[in-house]
Amino acid sequence: MRTQALLRLAWRESRTARRRLALYMSSIAFGVAALVAIDSFAGNVTRSIREQSRTLLGGDMALQARAAFPAVVDTLLDSLRNDKIATARVTTFASMALAEPSGGTRLVQVRAVSAGYPFYGEIETIPANAWSRVHNESIVFVDPSLLVALDASVGDSLRLGQKMFAIAGTLGNVPGDAGITAVIGPRVYLSDKWLDATALLKFGSRAEYDVVLKLPASLATPVAAKTMARDLRRRIDPRAAALQEAQEARGEERRGPGGEDEPPAADSAATAAAAVTKATTDSLTKAAEPASDSASGLVSGAVRTRVRIRTVADTERDFTESVARLADFLSIIGLIALLLGGIGVASGVNAFVSAKIDTVAVLRCLGATSRQVLALYVVQSAAMGLVGAIAGTLLGVAVQFLLPGVVSDFLPIDVELALEPRPLILGLATGVWVSLVFAMRPLLALRRVSPLQAIRREMDNTALPREWNDPARLTVDALLVGSIIGIVVSRIGSVRQGLYISAAIGGAVLVLWVAATLLIAAARRSTRPSWPFELRQGIANLHRPANQTRAVTLALGFGAFLLSTVYLVQANLLSRVQATSAGSAGNLLFFDVQDDQAAPLDSLLRARQHPVVQQTPIVTMRIDALNGRSVSSLMADTSARRAGWALRREYRSTYRDSIVGSETLVAGKWFADSAARAKSRAANPEAPFEVSFERDLATDLGVALGDTVTWNVQGVPVTTIVTSFRTVNWARFEANFFVVFAPEALRRAPQQFVVVANVPAGPAIAAVQRDIVRRFPNISSVDLTLVRQTIGAIVDKVTLAIRFLGLFSLAMGIPVLFSAVAATRRARLREGVLLRTLGASRAQVARVLLAEYGALGALGALTGMLLAFAGAWGLTRFVFKDPFDPAVGPTFVIAAGMLLLTMAIGLLTSRDVYKETPMAAIREA
Structure with missing residues (x-):
């Protein structure tokens, strides 16, 4: 068959399946849209930075x-x-x-x-x-x-x-x-x-x-x-x-x-706001990051x-690196969109192939070879993939013009919007390639359709012969795996992380396959005669010959896994930027309070009956040595992995006897009581002073409990011993510190203060601020209510951006669910015909379908949700470098929503099974 004739036949033969193929390819359109939008946005910002770098x-x-x-x-x-x-x-x-x-x-x-x-x-x-x-x-x-x-x-x-x-x-x-x-x-x-x-x-x-x-x-x-x-x-x-x-x-x-x-x-947009929130709080309290x-x-x-x-x-x-980090979360969304699109294509084409067995058999009877048949449907799939990729590219361009408006407040430049050729071409090519690669595996089964299939109507049309050692199938499998790894590595930007994520994807697929196999075994052994007919029939469908339990579970479960992972990562990022001040000691904060101004300020506030709830001394210093080794020696040492900033920075530290509400002791012991410290100091005046480190700083410095740290406190060396580690809630509007000293270590050092007071909101705050500024011009004061409002405005915009992308990813899952469930439509149609012919009512057929799809949806959603916790933990921990705080409740809600959506889509795609008369359904079958 000549190429021209092949193309003409592909066009004619596609008339009965264009709408169905369009649904399948809509999955890839969403993936391409995400890729084009994200890459175009990053390209626009990078180009604008390059053009405005001197102005910046x-x-x-x-x-x-x-x-x-x-x-x-x-x-x-x-x-x-x-x-x-x-x-x-x-x-x-x-x-x-x-x-x-x-x-x-x-x-x-x-x-x-x-x-x-x-x-x-x-x-x-x-x-x-x-x-x-x-x-x-x-x-x-x-x-x-x-x-x-x-x-x-x-x-x-x-x-x-x-x-x-x-x-x-x-x-x-x-x-x-x-x-x-x-x-x-x-x-x-x-x-x-x-x-x-x-x-x-x-x-x-x-x-x-x-x-x-x-x-x-x-x-x-x-x-x-x-x-x-x-x-x-x-x-x-x-x-x-x-x-x-x-x-x-x-x-x-x-x-x-x-x-x-x-x-x-x-x-990312989320971490940008977290950094802004933390930097704001730190600049107010002088305990900067x-x-x-x-x-x-x-x-x-x-x-x-x-x-x-x-x-x-x-x-x-x-700035380019900042934009790249901002795009990290967006890249995860794009990657998930593409993988979901591929799953939708594979599931949809699998259903398409099942529906085309009789047509292929007729073509074989008319003299078409297996290669010509395969080429015919590959051309159809490639054409629909191209259409989906084009549609996705156009949608991506539209989204591209929305992204700068959503995140413009976090960019130091004016982004000039323009069409970026490279993301458009790359998105188009990637969409077509992913469509072909994911479609090829089910299409290969058409080569095995025999001409006799046209006359063997009683044979199960979905039972296509398979050869697991088929070189073509192995080649396609290798291309599929290689394509996934290549896409993941290119989106993540790191070969190592890309391989880890690819391995995690492979592990997820394996877990889902095992779960589906166990479901088949359980369905075969658990059915009881006492169960209602509809439930027994629905469960039996899970292990019947030529069942689609594994295929549907893989598609549904993997979709649930990816979508739940997106939500969990999104929720974790949002929790990081949700600055809370509910536990703050007061509502009016004063800083840059000099040593000789602390007492007059306290008296002024108490005279107006505004209690001072916190007065924190601050002393500036630098590290001179760790365990007797100088900072210059430690910096030159290539064998130890210490963070250079932690050795070089100027620290603003404090001293006190007790731990505060924003801190948690996680290792070691807090300072001894003042009497015990005084007695120990009298016995050994040269002993080092006790000090407590924030845990992450200690990790970056390579400091352990019992280590000695020598400080340069404005020219005076002070030797300390590390006795405890703390975690700090930096989001609270209080004076938080990396390092806290025992009081006798710094009490006589030159210092300034941060003072927190409780002042009634409204005119009282304005009056106090006005009078303090007139008497002490150098003292700055902050109404924490105002700070909460300004930071809240930032967080709201970040939340909007991330939730928009999260909803976008959830919307991408709907075509995938349609494609996955539609893959079993032909088998459901034949079974429904038999049930209707044997006297089953429409309601009974609907309940049978609900039982089957409920079991499939429950397994896929729950397994995917459990896998999502592991996947989100890995992404949050190793890609975004954040602690993982799982949003368990909302994730169960997502799983329940996917279960209900699966059942609804199952009934919707199988509506022909129970809405027509048995005779009409038999004719259609």
């Missing part, structure tokens, strides 16, 4: 520190300016703003910038072009939301510390400033020439210092900028630069969680200040 940084290179730059950096900047390299400074910190005349107060993010900033892009203001006045007048530009919060307007006065400013306008787009920071605290921009006049930055005040460089064209290339950054690191601190270069040579510059030199960026302290370090007196050097390429890489 504000220049060609930046030096960053979390303390004032020491003299060596200032000298270096002077030499750069002499070489005609322009520089601009940015100082960022949190403070209270007081509006006059309304008297409103609000925690704000202050950014003091020098002339020339930014070198790329423009700071947009309303009125337009008003920014040019900022360095000549005592003015500020604020977020529009701040005016609403303070009941102020342009032209009013705004007090920052001891300096009064005029509000000259509102801010629009600011280069390098992610919009999400404005949700945490409204932005206030001013000239750095007024910074000293505010008197806000005192000892212990938390601020970030940036210097942005504009390089000549000859140095602005990625290679030249990288070389210059390496040279600057060596000039700032040769030792730290050498350590970093050694790490780069070992390929350890940026490792993943568990051994990173930098803590990982946010890995691990800082990204990579790059070079230097020593200024006794306090070590880390200076980080970043280039445009670093910014592009970091």
Whole structure:
């Protein structure tokens, strides 16, 4: 048969099955849609980052520190300016703003910038072009939301510390400033020439210092900028630069969680919000999460200040990696969508093949060879796969234009939407390939249909001969397995994790096959004569000759497994971003409270009958040595896997006698009572002080109970011994810490305080904040109710994004269930005909079907649900690096829903069995 004739015959023969094939191929359309949408979204964001990378940084290179730059950096900047390299400074910190005349107060993010900033892009203001006045007048530009919060307007006065400013306008787009920071605290921009006049930055005040460089064209290339950054690191601190270069040579510059030199960026929309929530809480309490302290370090007196050097390429890489992590969860959705689509195709084509046995037998009688018959239906399947892939591509393009709107608040750039050719072509090709690979296995059975089948009507049409050693079948099986592994590895982005997940998928299939086999055995042995006829008949259908129990259980169970896994992972991610403050000690938090301000603040609050429920001292320090080994020696040691950030960071720690409500002791013993400690100290004054570590930090440092840690507490060495490990609930709006000391270790050290008070909501809070700001301008206060609202807004958007994708994945399962259940429709039709002919009523036939599909649905849903707990645990633990908290109740609800849906679809697809008369049903059969 010629190709043209084959195609013409395939077109004509498909007329009776197009609607059915379209249903089967709708499964693949959803999978392709997910792939195209996710890859196009990631491509759009990556391209936008590449185009806006200089604007994101504000220049060609930046030096960053979390303390004032020491003299060596200032000298270096002077030499750069002499070489005609322009520089601009940015100082960022949190403070209270007081509006006059309304008297409103609000925690704000202050950014003091020098002339020339930014070198790329423009700071947009309303009125337009008003920014040019900022360095000549005592003015500020604020977020529009701040005016609403303070009941102020342009032209009013705004007090920052001891300096009064005029509000000259509102801010629009600011280069390098992610919009999400404005949700945490409204932005206030001013000239750095007024910074000293505010008197806000005192000892212990938390601020970030940036210097942005504009390089000549000859140095602005990625290679030249990288070389210059390496040279600057060596000039700032040769030792730290050498350590970093050694790490780069070992390929350890940026490792993943568990051994990173930098803590990982946010890995998804969900983890982005979790990071924002945690960073917000930490910035309020000064107990911040691990800082990204990579790059070079230097020593200024006794306090070590880390200076980080970043280039445009670093910014592009970091944001691209953040987008990649954001796409991790989306990739899981796409992978599941594709696998579900493949299952739908396989189940649907299996039913299609069963319905085409008589047609194939007639074609064989007319002289068609087995290869020609196979080619005929392969062409049909490929054509429908192409149609499904095209439909999925179009749907994916539509979803692509929705994704940036859902997650735009978590992106530091304006995403320019455009069609990405590569994801479109890849999605189209993948859809067609998956359709063919999953369809080929059931289609191979058509080669074994004999011409005699056309006249042997009494033979069970679904009983196709199989040869397990058939080379063609083995080849198709190998292609199927290889395709699944290849797709999983490409979607996950890691060969190791991809192989693990592929093995888990294979294990799930094996478990489902064993479960179906056990169900067949149980159905054969458990039937009792005392059972109702309908139940006995339905259970008997599970083990009858040519039953579809294994095939349907595999399809239903695997679908339930994938869908339940999606829900469990989704629920786990959402639980991570649901910040709860129900257990917080108070509702008004004060920080940056200096040592000499703690007592007056306490007196002021108590005089107004506002109880102080928590007053926490904070002391800054760094690690000098672990078990007698210096930090530099530990950093150079390649045999131990310690997180570099944990060794290099500046710690803000506290001291107290007791554990607090946000902590749980998990190992060791808490500090001895004060009397016992005093007696022990008197007997041995040189003994190390007791200290408690947060468990994850101890793991990253490689610290065990009984180890000694020497601290540099603002120039004074303090030796401690680790006596306990704790877990910390970072989501609570309280002062939480990585390290807690026994009181006598730090009581005399320079310190500041975080104070939490209970103040009635409403005007009382506003009055207290206003009076505190006027008396102590450096003290910032936060109404936790307001923080809960702002973080709640972020969480709501993240929840919407994740639930949208979760519902999308659940919707993908419906065509799969239709395809899986429809695979047994022909057998159900013949059995229903016999039952109706023997006198069974429609209700009895319906109850028989309910019994069969109920058993199949229950087995598939429950087995898939149990497998989902294991799969979700693995994904959460090893891919998203989170602890697994199973949502048991909702998962049972999903299983029950799938059971009911299976029974409903079974009755719907078999409606012809009991709605027609026996004679009409016999004619159809």
